[in-house]
Structures are given as structure tokens and as C-alpha cells.
Amino acid sequence: MEKVFVLAPDSFKESMSAKKACEAMERGIRKVLPKAEIHHVPMADGGEGTVDALVDGSGGTRIAVSVSGPIATEKVTAYFGLLPDNQTAVIEMAKANGLELLPEDKRNPLITSTYGTGEMIKAALDQGAKKIIIGIGGSATNDGGAGMAQALGIRLLDKENNELPVGGGALSKLAKIDVTTIDPRIADTEIIIASDVTNPLTGPNGASVVFAPQKGATAGLVEKLEENLVHYAQVIKKELGIDIKNHPGAGAAGGLGVGLLVFTGAKMRSGIELVIELTHLEEMITKADYVFTGEGSIDYQTKFGKAPYGVAKLAEKHQKPVFACAGHMGEHVETLYEEGMTAIFSILSKPSSLEDALKKGEENLEQLVENIVRVLCIK
Numbered sequence: 001m002e003k004v005f006v007l008a009p010d011s012f013k014e015s016m017s018a019k020k021a022c023e024a025m026e027r028g029i030r031k032v033l034p035k036a037e038i039h040h041v042p043m044a045d046g047g048e049g050t051v052d053a054l055v056d057g058s059g060g061t062r063i064a065v066s067v068s069g070p071i072a073t074e075k076v077t078a079y080f081g082l083l084p085d086n087q088t089a090v091i092e093m094a095k096a097n098g099l100e101l102l103p104e105d106k107r108n109p110l111i112t113s114t115y116g117t118g119e120m121i122k123a124a125l126d127q128g129a130k131k132i133i134i135g136i137g138g139s140a141t142n143d144g145g146a147g148m149a150q151a152l153g154i155r156l157l158d159k160e161n162n163e164l165p166v167g168g169g170a171l172s173k174l175a176k177i178d179v180t181t182i183d184p185r186i187a188d189t190e191i192i193i194a195s196d197v198t199n200p201l202t203g204p205n206g207a208s209v210v211f212a213p214q215k216g217a218t219a220g221l222v223e224k225l226e227e228n229l230v231h232y233a234q235v236i237k238k239e240l241g242i243d244i245k246n247h248p249g250a251g252a253a254g255g256l257g258v259g260l261l262v263f264t265g266a267k268m269r270s271g272i273e274l275v276i277e278l279t280h281l282e283e284m285i286t287k288a289d290y291v292f293t294g295e296g297s298i299d300y301q302t303k304f305g306k307a308p309y310g311v312a313k314l315a316e317k318h319q320k321p322v323f324a325c326a327g328h329m330g331e332h333v334e335t336l337y338e339e340g341m342t343a344i345f346s347i348l349s350k351p352s353s354l355e356d357a358l359k360k361g362e363e364n365l366e367q368l369v370e371n372i373v374r375v376l377c378i379k
Helices: 018-030 050-058 115-126 146-151 168-173 184-188 207-215 219-240 252-264 271-279 281-286 307-317 333-339 354-359 361-376
Strands: 004-007 037-040 061-068 075-082 088-092 131-135 155-157 176-178 190-194 267-269 290-298 322-329 343-346
Touching (some): 004 018, 004 281, 018 037, 050 075, 050 131, 050 271, 075 115, 115 131, 115 146, 146 252, 168 219, 176 219, 190 271, 207 252, 267 271, 271 307, 290 307, 307 322, 307 333, 333 343, 354 361
Parallel strands (some): 004 037, 088 131, 190 267, 322 343
Antiparallel strands (some): 155 176
């Protein structure tokens, strides 16, 4: 009887997508076992690659849209996924308002906005979506989801009833919130935030202090952004009666977590748990002989909600061996052996430059998986 393999890697950032990683793994297996039964289940944890993982894993479709970029006056071409039920959409906010869309000299969280994310939500509603999953990693923003709310029709007003401009810098002037003008379809839509970030909106672990420096904020700007988000939370409490400041995950994506929780009634879920559920990974693992996973870098932090950890725990539950492949093996990787991983390998076969390692990622992964399977086939 032929062996059954389940391939469930995350993407190897800047080297290969999760789908490409699956294909490389399969090539390695088939060099040893040409007739093996192989199932591809591309993974993601709510960040980069979530749309692709769910579309590729389910047979869904990609819908291209033109929306406002991190700087709202500049348009970008993005896409979201529509799953086969034609009622579930998957959005990555970073495809509209992500940090990687901006060169370093344009990164300024006082002016970057989540407006394009709101436009993507509207585009999904236009496609008939009744359930929207939003991965919110990799943002260039620190506007508390205000831009997203404005794109959905909510009016954010100053003392003179003027609409606020977009961007995290404008929140200091917020005085009133009019939610009566929100797109009425939101009330009939289930919105789920796919994120493993637990940071609150404000404070030493909040959006501004922890994440804004990565988005181009100087120390002075961080202080200003923090004051603005504190004020934002106060106005939300006064106007809407919702105390959101310390809600776990509210600080995700520069506070987009808050905007989605408050204005759309979204619920937060673990990104990897959602992907596992929607791809039916557990059902496949129950029938597997071997499970392969991996991502660009694996270390002790992998157990805090990363895709290989989620795959390993599932494999452990069903007593299946799971092999993790990584571009880089970091500190205290041995702690993952207590979390269900059978063995962890680096895909690099020799010292190389980062540029070369990224370019040859698929080739190296294929070779590593072939070697592992040859060992597994020893009688």
C-alpha cells in the first residue's frame, strides 16, 4: 500500500509561497516514491499568504480590486479570495495598506491609512460575501482602523462637524462618531479577524509603542501617535459606550483591531486555527503516514501561534510523525520537540549568501525532502 503524505508548509518569505513549497516537497517525495499519495494543504497564520493558502487549499478564486494604498491618494492593485461557497471572502489588509507597499522614505504613520482595507471589505460585500475573514498582519498604519471605518461610511467628525482627513495624525481632532451612515450590509455580515497579536491599543505594549517605530515613526511621533490613540479610545467610549482600550488584540495592525471590533462587530480568532479549520487539515492528517511542514525561519517563538506549530500539534494529537523544514533554524529550536515535532531540518545544504539561499529555496527544499524520505524508506 502506498504511503500517504500531507504537505502543510507556510510560505518561505521572499523565497517561495506555501503552494510552491508544497510543489517542491512533492517533487522530492516522488523521486523516491513515485506512486505516493500526496495532499497539498498550504498554510498561513493570518499574516502574509493567508489569502493564497485558503484559495489554493479550497479551490477558491482571486478577485482583483483597485483600492487606496497606505497613502490614500495613491491607488494600488490588490486582490482578495472568494471561497467555493461564494459567500466567504478572505482579505489580507497588507495587500492594500501593508508596509511593504511603501519605500522607506514614504513611511509615516501620521498619514498612512486603512482606508483601502475598508474598500476591500466593500468589494467583498459587492461579491455577495456574508462572511469575511481579515488577516491583519504587516500594516503600514497606526490609525486605529479609522480609515477603514470611513471607507465603510462611518463619519468621524471634529468639534465643528467637519469630517476628519485620513491618517493616524488626524485622530487628535476627533470629537464625534456617526455610525448611522455605515454600509447597512455590515450588520448582516460575519467578520472574523485572523490574528495572533494580543497587544492592547495603548500603553507600553500597545500599537504605537511596539509597532509604530517599524513603520517609520521617530520617538517623538510615537508619543504623538500614542496620545492620539488614547484620545480615540476615550471618544469611542464616550460616543458608543464601548471601553476598548485594553482589549487583547485591539492594537493589532496599528489599531485596526479596534476599528473592526467596534465598528463591524468582528470577532478575533487564531489565524492558524482558522486556516486549519477551513482547509480541513485535521481530516487529512488522520489518514496520513507522514506530515511535512515548514517556513522561512523556525525557532522557539514558532510555538506562539505560527503555522508549523499548529500543524505539529495536530499531528501529535493523531500520533503522526511531522517533519519541519526551515530556511533558518533559530535559538532554542529544540523546545519544539516537546510540542509535537518529530524532527526539524534546515534546507540549506552548504553555506551561502542570503540572496543565493532565497533564489535556490525550492531546489534546496526539494533536495532535503528527498533525503528525509530516503531515510524513511530504509527497511
